[in-house]
Amino acid sequence: MAEKYDVQYVASGRDLLREPKPSSARDVLLFANPDFGLVSAPILAKAEDPPDEAASIRGSERGAIDDWSFGSLKGTQTERDELIKKFAGWGWTSTDFTAKDATKEALLKIHLPYILHLATHGFFAKEDSTATQTDPQALLNDRQSVTKSKFFKNPMHRSGLALAGAQTTIEAWKRDEVPPVENDGILTAEDVSTLDLHGTWLVTLSACDTGSGQARAGEGVMGLRRGFIQAGAQNLLMTLWPISDEVTVQIMSDFYDAAHNSGNAPEALAEVQRNWLLKLRTEKGLAQAVNLAGPFIMSSQGKP
Helix, strand or coil, X not given: CCCCCCCCECCCHHHHHCCCCCCCCCEEEEEEEECCCCCCCCCCEECCCCCCCCCEECCECCCCHHHCCCCCCHHHHHHHHHHHHHHHHCCCEEXXXXXXXXXXXXXXXXXXXXXXXXXXXXXXXXXXXXXXXXXXXXXXXXXXXXXXXXXXXXXXXXXXXXXXXXXXXXXXXXXXXXXXXXXXXXXXXXXXXXXXXCCCCEEEEECXXXXXXXXXXXXXXXXXXXHHHHHXXXXXXXXXXXXXXXXXXXXXXHHHHHXXXXXXXXXXXXXXXXXXXXXXXXXXCHHHHHHHHCCEEEEECCCC
16 A cells, blocks of 8 residues: 555644644754663662553564563664764764663653654563553552562553663663663653654654554553654654564655755655565565554644
8 A cells, every 4th residue: 555655644644733843953862772771770669559550562463571581782883873974964963872872861851853763672562461550640659669470450551662771771670670661761652742852843753662552441541652743743663563674764864864855754765665566576476565664653633
């Protein structure tokens, strides 16, 4: 379908009525290749009454926290290097956060970048079908600790991105210990919704499963897409399944070229994705073409 039609997504009909006003400044913030093993602060305490947690990381469904693992992403460093050169050539100001600097604390302090590029692991945890309803106040407090069943109860905590220190947090959770929540490396959809992105033209999530979310009665789709739109981003590029480091670097480079030339992010993605689908179908066959170039989607609000 992508070879014939341009597809643009919205989280709800309300998004079509919004009129975001992108910043006139051409500043770009990049987060890439986080140091997942970073120890940024001492563990606070043992968890006395931890919440239920679990996740599926990089497209694989896993049922217990013991299976969580955020491995190094050297390809995202290559992606960062390529984009930094590109932005400099356009005269754009870029600031990058890599390795130990790619922290949750740093991200939560950002203010109205024109483009925010996040190249890291994404996660989406399915809800435990056997879990019982929990009172709202308990849901607000559930990230302070970890339980034996280890499933997220709050839908706004079940999807997110891993930043510096995320693996250290996971290891602490396994020991029923509690890292400081403000910089634990686990950026949830709830955290995302508090970002200051009103005026941000584009957010790129160069990670897998970032378009996933779960619908609950009265709550809509709870996921990173909803969080970034609530934060104010006009266009959000995300993925629906695991992506290839090598091909993604090339696709991202082509996408930014097209977006810079046209000023229209959804149109740019449609053009680049169409070209890559045709190229990969010829070289690797239809299945591989869809797998490598098909996961990217654009969610927008207002006019392109």
